[in-house]
Amino acid sequence: MARILTPTMDFRGSHIISVKQFSRDDVETVFDVAGSMEPYAQRLKLTRALEGAILGNMFFEPSTRTRLSFGCAFNLLGGDVRETTDVKTTSISKGESLYDTARVISGYSDVIVMRHPQIGSVAEFAKASRVPVINGGDGANEHPSQALLDLYTIKKELQSNDKLIDGMNIAMVGDLRHGRTVHSLSQLLVLYNRITFKLISPKELRMPEDIVSLLKNAGHTVIETEDMESGLNDNDTVYLTRIQEERFTTKLEANVYRGRFRLNKEIYTMNCQPNTVIMHPLPRDSREEANELDHDLNQHPNLAIFRQTDNGVLVRMALFALILDVVDTVDKTAKKVGWYTQSRFESS
């Protein structure tokens, strides 16, 4: 029998700006809907639930995964996508305000995803928008859909080891000061119980104090360290991040920290549990001087980074289905695909 969902948030027509909006039931609602999207993301079925709807995919900062997976998710639900990929090709570069841009684009779209380098910019944009806006990353602040897909992945990976999110140990490694994915993931994990966080970073790039306090006040254990080897011990998940070069004043400043914390097969085998799940929001910086997650782990069964990206499509489909209120219409409009297709998801 299907579980009865009790979301506390009315997803219909809502902006998704911060993970702080979510209750634990809301998160589980997103996960349940995401699971139901698998046959569509796998191309086993087609749906026209969002036929006629238009996504405004507004990216004012570089992106591969977030932009393309939101676009892909909308297409898979039967909708169309219009997008910008660079501030230079929009009239913001001619001095147009976020307010005017929001008023204009929301006249063209039914829902908008926006990424922008300034903290708070997506919230400002959403205030002027006539349609729901999803935060695709606002500077070093938040990346809520990434946190949802990360937590969805953690849940699935731990389930296959007969473990739960409650009571898990997680190490977060790298640039925890500027990394919006670890900010959002940590704040989402506040909703769960008895988690041990090992925060491994240079002291200049520590997790912001307000987030550390939030975790401690919620009863979680927080250990901050600069010692990678001890920090890697006894974790269910290790979540690596790159040095966020674009948030530093100069490249030279970022170079001070690049390559300081690296995971490769040898370090993993020596310090981690045999079933520790390896995660990274991507992009990983594979340049020799950085290389925080080595390619010699690419074939390791515990490397979940491409299962994360696969799960991103499911979670983003779920957000669209909930916000545009078509969860029940997805299966009603379903049909089989009429073209050759292959199984493609690592996460299935």
Ligand code: CP
């Ligand atoms: N994880 C993530 O946000 O990747 P992109 O910058 O490629 O969108």
